[in-house]
Structures are given as structure tokens and as C-alpha cells.
Amino acid sequence: MTLVATLIANERRPAITDAVLAEARAVLATDHQPRILHGEVAAELLVPGDAAAAPALARRLRAAFAAEPIDVAVLPGGRHRRKRLFLADMDSTMIEQECIDELADTIGLRARVSAITERAMRGEIAFEPALRERVALLRDLPLDTIDALIRERITRTPGGRILVQTLKAHGAHTCLVSGGFTLFTGPIAAMIGFDEAHATTLGVRDGRLTGTVEEPIVGKETKRATLIALRSRLGLDPAETLAVGDGANDLDMLGEAGLGVAFRAKPKVAAAARVQIEHGDLTALLYLQGYAASEFVD
Known part of the structure; x- marks a missing residue:
């Protein structure tokens, strides 16, 4: 299974910079390039792993960006996304x-x-x-x-x-x-x-x-x-x-x-x-x- 990590900011305060995405890739230990959903407002990264790993990965991302105006989620991909x-x-x-x-x-x-x-x-x-x-x-x-x-x-x-x-x-x-x-x-x-x-x-x-x-x-x-x-x-x-x-x-x-x-x-x-x-x-x-x-x- 592949998980999807999503990083979201507010359009009034864009925060998903190249540096943020590079740090997210390092935290998640993923080789996948980010998919930009909206400028510096939202992006996602594919992460190898199963659903059981998602909560721990999400906690790691939140800890990494605790000082930033960024919401994070790690969820299963797949046909019911x-x-x-x-x-x-x-x-x-x-x-x-x-x-x-x-x-x-x-x-x-x-x-x-x-x-x-x-x-x-x-x-x-x-x-x-x-x-x-x-x-x-x-x-x-x-x-x-x-x-x-x-x-x-x-x-x-x-x-x-x-x-x-x-x-x-x-x-x-x-x-x-x-x-x-x-x-x-x-x-x-x-x-x-x-x-x-x-x-x-x-x-x-x-x-x-x-x-x-x-x-x-x-x-x-x-x-x-x-x-x-x-x-x-x-x-x-x-x-x-x-x-x-x-x-x-x-x-x-x-x-x-x-x-x-x-x-x-x-x-x-x-x-x-x-x-x-x-x-x-x-x-x-x-x-x-x-x-x-x-x-x-x-």
C-alpha cells in the first residue's frame, strides 16, 4: 500500500515552500517528488507503507512543522480516496x-x-x-x-x-x-x-x-x-x-x-x-x- 502525506496552509498565509517540502521528504524518508496541488498552499507526497504506519508518520510531520502554519495528514491512497x-x-x-x-x-x-x-x-x-x-x-x-x-x-x-x-x-x-x-x-x-x-x-x-x-x-x-x-x-x-x-x-x-x-x-x-x-x-x-x-x- 502507498500512503499519501498532505501538507496544507491557508491561501492567505502560504507556507509550503521548497524548504518545507525538502524537510517533509526527509522526515518521511520518501524518494517521491512532491505533487503541488496549489502553489505554496498545498502539496502531497507518496510514502511507502501501510495504514498502520500512518498515525506515527503524521505525528512526526506535525512535530517537524509545529511552529509553522501548516496542517498535515497521512492517509491511504487508493480508489476510495x-x-x-x-x-x-x-x-x-x-x-x-x-x-x-x-x-x-x-x-x-x-x-x-x-x-x-x-x-x-x-x-x-x-x-x-x-x-x-x-x-x-x-x-x-x-x-x-x-x-x-x-x-x-x-x-x-x-x-x-x-x-x-x-x-x-x-x-x-x-x-x-x-x-x-x-x-x-x-x-x-x-x-x-x-x-x-x-x-x-x-x-x-x-x-x-x-x-x-x-x-x-x-x-x-x-x-x-x-x-x-x-x-x-x-x-x-x-x-x-x-x-x-x-x-x-x-x-x-x-x-x-x-x-x-x-x-x-x-x-x-x-x-x-x-x-x-x-x-x-x-x-x-x-x-x-x-x-x-x-x-x-x-
Whole structure:
């Protein structure tokens, strides 16, 4: 088996220089020449070895470039490298905000709600009761507040639309799956171009939030179950699946995916995921699959 070592920087801070690539070749003890995926932003090297050797090689690369703004991954090559099913978390992954915190901010409760959000995403408290507690504080909030938030405050994470559009152009099915709310995922999934979206439904009456959520809440079990159901529906091998997220409620989904990526994630999630992206934007997930920037679609 041949492994592929991928080095990724951010387009705003290119760092994959000739010197970096020479050092990577030495660390990996490979004679293969690097394949440049995008200038000084991303490159990959072939490394002889089997899957069991990948974690140790990745640790060596991280140690070598610990002081550099470079993400590294060592993954198997082969026919399932390019994925055919992609599932993504929404808040702090495909968008840069936590929607419930933004809602709370409109009524002066951001600090209180965001503290609960942070603990839930770190896995310090259970997700479902934490969500109910936060939603209860939003009772009587007008629905048009959500439209204004999406329009004025929500920003897409750089690279997200290119990621989804490129995967779709190459035959992948894409799904946004969020512990957040359908009132957000519907418009946001459409903006980015996802094929479908799954999220929690907020209670609504007379144009206002009731402070309740409808069951089931999309927690970690539901996210994993959604991946399994879509994989089965599409007749895919587990290795053909890709998932990305940042919070503790994403862990089961990331673990079930053929490739689970922790994106600027909480420490517990980063420690458990196969790949961690801290410096690159969401196009990093394309480089991990061997896509060159010249293949990107937007």
C-alpha cells in the first residue's frame, strides 16, 4: 500500500515552500517528488507503507512543522480516496457563527447562552438538555429576527461553497446535518449548495418562537445515523464517506465516516479525529482527497 502525506496552509498565509517540502521528504524518508496541488498552499507526497504506519508518520510531520502554519495528514491512497458522500456540521464549521448565540445576542443573553454552548461543544455537558435550556430562553422571539440574522450576521466559512460544489461536480452527494435549527439550515444549505439538510425544528406559534424544540433533536446519535442511512441508500462503501465538524456532538459522525475531519475543533474532538485542520480553510478537505486547485468548482 502507498500512503499519501498532505501538507496544507491557508491561501492567505502560504507556507509550503521548497524548504518545507525538502524537510517533509526527509522526515518521511520518501524518494517521491512532491505533487503541488496549489502553489505554496498545498502539496502531497507518496510514502511507502501501510495504514498502520500512518498515525506515527503524521505525528512526526506535525512535530517537524509545529511552529509553522501548516496542517498535515497521512492517509491511504487508493480508489476510495475521493469520497462520494459528504456530511457537514453547520455552526462553527460551514458557517463562522453559532446561530443560537446570535439569536441570544438580540435579546441581551449572548454571554449566558454562549457559555452553555461552549460547554456542550466541548463535551462537558450533554447536548440535548443544554439545547433545551438555551432554546427556552428564546421564547417569544419574532421569526423575522432569524431572517435578519442570516442576512446581516451569518458568514460562510471560507472555502465551504467551493468544497461542496467541487464534490457535487465530481458525483458526490452532500448533506448538511446540524444540531441547530431548520430555520437556519434551509437557507444556509441553499446558499452553499448542499443536496439536503437535516436539523432540529424549533417550536413556532403566531410568528414567534415558543421556547421549545420538536423531537427528535439532531444530536450525535442522529448525525451518525444520518450518515449510515445515506451510505446505505447510495450503496457506498464506508471508505467512500467524508464528514467534518467541530463539536462533541459530531464525534460519532466523524468516527463513522471513512474520513472524519475535525475543523478548528474543540480539543476533545481534535484529539479523537483522524485529521485535524487548524490553519487551512474548508478547501483543505479537497486537498486531502487529492484535488488540485485547478479542479475546484464554484
